[in-house]
């Protein structure tokens with residue numbers, strides 16, 4: 818069974834390998850420090866029998882500037898957002914729904930925050946085209962087809978019911 822739990826140092830992070838060195842290293846070398854400082858909050862997907870970390874995500878508060886629209890007064894308007902800063906599933910566990918499980922956990926968290934603190938958007942900078950396609954399947958969209966920056970409004974998240 819896969820459990821999603823708040824970051825804890827007791828699990829073996831050194832063994833985690835999602836195939837993207839920067840995402841492996843982030844979990845090994847940065848997640849703990851950033852957790853301590855309150856810079857990011859990380860959740861781990863852990864296989865309950867083996868205690869192996871099979872995935873993780875990290876999020877943080879963000880301000881996102883809207884693309885400038887001609888004829889509007891929205892230039893420089895910053896939208897309060899939650900950024901999915903990191904998401905990764907170990908190579909041997911990919912394609913089994915763990916990424917989707919972590920996303921659902923993040924969606925619930927984002928809606929809980931948005932009930933208490935002003936938040937308009939959830940946003941992600943996808944690491945590559947494949948990751949962007951994954952996020953688009955999850956309900957995100959990009960303002961330009963080639964852009965790796967994808968977003969979803971909290972109202973869209975509520976309406977598509979991804980949190981249930």
Ligand SMILES: CC(C)(COP(=O)(O)OP(=O)(O)OC[C@H]1O[C@@H](n2cnc3c(N)ncnc32)[C@H](O)[C@@H]1OP(=O)(O)O)[C@@H](O)C(=O)NCCC(=O)NCCS
Nearest residue numbers: 904905906911912913914915916917943944947948950951
């Ligand atoms: C992207 C990633 C998190 C997806 O996790 P996963 O557990 O493999 O995804 P799931 O099994 O939940 O797949 C969910 C759906 O997305 C699709 N999908 C998964 N990875 C995809 C990719 N790279 N490109 C396109 N579609 C993808 C699956 O086919 C599946 O589609 P379905 O619902 O129609 O069956 C994982 O592949 C990963 O960690 N990749 C390496 C690191 C990375 O790219 N992280 C994103 C950083 S921004």
